[in-house]
Amino acid sequence: MTVETVFGQQQPEPEPNVPDAKCQAQDYVEPHKDRASRGLAEVYARCRAFDCIRFELPARSHLTGFVLLHASSTIERLFDDHAPMVFKIGFTHNPAFRWANSRYGYAHDPYDRWDAMVILYLASNPHGPAMLESALIDKYGRRPGCRNINRGGDGVKVPAKAVVRTARNVLSDIGPQAAASSKGLKRLAECSLSNAERDAQTLLSKKMKLSLPIPLETLGQGKLNFPVLRLRSWAQFLLDRNLWHILCGLLSPDTDREKAILRGFWAEFQRHSPQHPVFELGLPLEDTVPMVFHGDEGRGRRRQGWLATNYHSIIGRGIQAALDKDAREKKRGRYVKLRCNYIGHSLTNRFGHAGLPKAVYSDPEIFKAVLEDAASEALFMTEHGVFNPRMGTRYMIILNVVGDWSWLHKAGGLSRTYHNMEKAGAKAKAKPKAAAKAKKSKPPKEPVGICHLCRAGQKDVPFEDIYSRQPLWLRTMFQQQPWIAPPSFARLHHPVGEEASIFAFDIFHAFHLGVGKTHVSSCLAMLSDVTAGSNIDLRFEALNAEWKSFKTGLFQPKLTPEFIGWESRSDFPSGSWHKGQLTTDLMRFLEHKFEQTDLSGDIMLQKAAEGTCAINQCLRLLYENDSVFLQPDLARSIAEHGLQFLRRYSFLAKRAHDTEKSLWGLIPKVHAVHHVLVKLLQDAEDGRPSLHPLCFGVQQDEDYVGRPSRLSRRVSSRLVSTRVLQRYLQDAYAKYVSSNLIVPS
Incomplete structure (x- = not known):
């Protein structure tokens, strides 16, 4: 348990009658003491390296009430000695790291210059410090100078059995009469310890209504007995609770404006894609929401994959960079606003569908059933919709399936993807005799191609001609089906002969986690050769010093050859990071670096600088203009x-x-980026609006995927899919309440 402080005056010497902090800490950690903890001893040893971290601890035998009294009196003394001061109350597993780490340590805080960390309490489990944190924030959170935002204690998770056991203990301590004022305490204490998760879920979800009322349906019988959340259930919930405005990018219900926004979307979409069959279905388009379906693999228990799928509306509340630009330019808001869906919490604007561990969805039959269910729900919402007596019938139509290239490959059963790229290096390494023998035995196979939209990568259709505005592959669009058997999503509505267009490339994965990483890494490798230093390590140290001084963000890993994937000069630098924001930060750093460097003697660095500036401006325009449709x-x-x-x-x-x-x-993702840019150029030359590439971006979906993935690591593996969806609905309920979207009953 810690208190971090910024003192308003110099710290005085300790009074003679105050016990020495080291002696108090040693009572907790020295091996010869009773109930000593090896983990606490390690914490104490690390903290001794910092003069600004000090211990003021209660005696080990003190009870809970005395610990709270000790912490309160210590904080009051800090106020008496140092007021006015800035302070923050928190708990951590590693005080030394929390203080000194370069990413988010208090010693490197760019806003507040913290002077000291006072450790008030040590424990071998997190539950006591979490409750102490919550109690102290409740008491001191309104004091001037407090930097706490959350209420405390929210970082600790416990099993349902521990919750039931705690409820029983509290009930026995305070008695039934005092517990009667709590509506849930007595009922929680009555839950079975042997089936605590089941009983607690029943109590919280069904009896106390602390969960979204979305029923769990099953995929089928036998091996398909796994739960899913159906799109029609989400739509019915949103319609019945008057939350249809979420799908239209509004903060509050406004039926007339919702209809105007949807009419505006479909009018622009008809200009963009007049041949789309949605205009032949006879739907009331002012009541029809354009949606996409997303899937991705997160990290579940023991680092195994966890499949998380969801639906979301194309229309949202915008992109933060665009909102900031509009605020700077003092632009007035529009009645009919069509913005991308990047603002708001992913629990409120992404609608979960399924969650399965890798051991389950690796079964082709189960994976196909998940996709079939999603496609069937999409068609149901297009053909039938959902009805409410006050609101009428509302519809949804899934226009695209989005995600990284790996997900598109799996969801579409694609036979032409990056997996089919010819690896020239493997050919070069083949033994001459073996190669000659193979050549005589049978003719080489024709390359299959790497793209589901065109024939790029096949013979005489190179995907590498990224320099061209009219590449050869452009004339081969939709000439060949990219699958052996049509996938479930081929049943969705699409322009005639363009089934493959349902699967949309994501510019975020294609550039920020693909081409951008390769470009950044190659630029850094080139810059290291012209940086002063007698060896590569010294040259990268110099580059790293400039990178650290640039201060682009909180996460700034050290620049090394290993970091850019360049352990030897025969390796192609490809970057070892997995955060798209880091690519953006490094691109900005490179632009700054190139501006400060004389490049006149190196044509490659000159072209690298031009390319860096060009793509930075391209992305800046993309993110600062968040209209769903981009004008020509x-x-x-x-x-x-x-x-x-x-x-x-x-x-x-x-x-x-x-x-x-x-x-x-020349990695395959350059072709995905090429597709996106050529499509924008084609639309502009034809004089029609373009659907914003970020409508198919998945940054917000990545946040959603992480939530059920983390939940899967905290529940029993026996009914993991059911428990994850149940807890997801509870988390979503809490977020709907805190966002003032629903009022708790």
Whole structure:
């Protein structure tokens, strides 16, 4: 348990009658003491390295009430000695790391200059410090200078059995008469310890209504007996609770405005894609919400995969960068606003569908059943919709399936993906005799191709011609089906002959976690060669010092050859990080670095600088303009900057190849980026609005995927899918309440 402080005056010397902090701490941690803890001893040893971390602890035998009294009196004394002061109350597993780490440590806080950390309490489990934190924040959270935002204790998770046992203990302590004022305490104490999770879920969800009323349905019988949340159930809930405005990007219900927004969307969509069959279905488009379906794999128990799928509306409340720009320019809001869906909590604007561990969804039959259920629900909502006596009938239509390329490959059963890319390196390493023998035995297979939309990667249709505004693959769009058997989602409504267009590329994964990483890593490798230093480690140390001083964000890992995936000069740098924001930060750093460096003697660095500036401007325009439909002039500007980057990238890849340098590898994701940019340019030249590429971006969905994935690590593995969806609905209920979307009963 810690209190971090910024003192308003110099810290006085301790009074003679105050016991020495080290002696108090040693009562907890020295091996010869009773009930000593090895873990606490390690914590104490690390903290001794910092003069600004000190211990003021109660005696080990003190009860809970005395611990709270001790902590309160210590904080009051700090106020008496140092007021005015800035302070924060919290608990941590590693005080030394929390103080000193370069990512988010108090010693490196860019806003408050913290002077000291006072440790008030040590324990070998987190539950006592969590309750103490909550009690102290409740008491001191309103004092001037407090930096606490949350109420405390929210970081600790316990099993349902522990909750039931605690409820029984409290009930026995205070008695039934005092417990009668609590509506749930007595009923929680009556839950069975042997089936605590089941009984607690029944109590919280069904009796106390502390969960969203979305029923769990099953995929089928036997091996398909797994739960899902159906789209029609979500739609009925949103309609009955007057929450349809969430799907239209509004903060509060407004039926007329909701209808106007949906009419505006479909009017623009008809200009964008007049051949889409949605306009032949006879639907009331002012009551029809455009949706997408997303899937991805998170990390579950023991680092095993966890499949999380969800639906969400294309229309939302915007992108933060665009809202900030509008605020700076003092733009007035519009009645009919069509913005991308990036603002708000993922528990309120993403609607869960399924959650399965890898051991389950690796079964093709089960995985197919999940996709079949999602597609069937999409068709039901398009053909039948949901009805409410006050609101009428409302519909949804799934326009696209989105996610990273791996997910598109699995969900579509695609036979043409990045998996089919020819690996020239493997051919070069083959033994000459073996290669000659193989050549005589049978002719080489024709390359299958890497793209489900076109024939790029096949013979005479290179995907590497990213320098072209009219690549050869453009004439091969939708010529061949990208699957052996049609997937479930091929039943969704789509333009005739363009079933593959249902599966949309995601610019976030294609660039920030693909081409951008390769470009950044290659630039850093090139810069290291022109940086002062007698060896590569010293040169990267110099680059790292500049990177740290740039201060782009809280997460700034050290720049090393291993970090950029360049352990030897024969390796193509590809980046070892998995955070898209880090690619953005490094791209900005590179632009700054290139501006400060004389590049006149190196044509490759000149082209790298031009490409970096071009793609930064392209992404800046994308994120600062969050309208669902981009008008032709803006779409053309975005496409031109992006294509300029690809031309520079192509030049650098060829020059590196010609000079025998392993830099700027032509990975398959360059083709995905090329597709997105050429589509924008085509729409602009035809004079029609473009559907914003970020409508298919998945940053917000990545946040959603992490939530059930973490829940899967905290529940029993026996009924993991059921327990995860139950707890997800409880978490979502709490977020709906805190967001003032529903009023608790």
